[in-house]
Amino acid sequence: xxxxxxxxxxxxxxxxxxxxxxxxxxxxxxxxxxxxxxxxxxxxxxxxxxxxxxxxxxxxxxxxxxxxxxxxxxx
Numbered sequence: 567x568x569x570x571x572x573x574x575x576x577x578x579x580x581x582x583x584x585x586x587x588x589x590x591x592x593x594x595x596x597x598x599x600x601x602x603x604x605x606x607x608x609x610x611x612x613x614x615x616x617x618x619x620x621x622x623x624x625x626x627x628x629x630x631x632x633x634x635x636x637x638x639x640x641x
Contacts, residue, residue: 614632618630
């Protein structure tokens with residue numbers, strides 16, 4: 567059995583338009599506006615997230631409540 571000519575190859579090579587000629591719509595940031603994050607907060611966050619990974623649903627709900635409180639107090 568033979569395949570039609572061009573089957574299995576890039577038969578539409580060059581038919582796409584717009585990619586090579588489009589302008590870059592994304593502008594690079596010149597200055598960062600983010601604040602540095604305290605490593606202690608990151609570790610505390612990781613500990614709270616890890617606590618949600620339990621099969622005991624009561625412990626999981628408590629861990630989620632703690633995570634919510636953490637997020638609300640550390641916006």
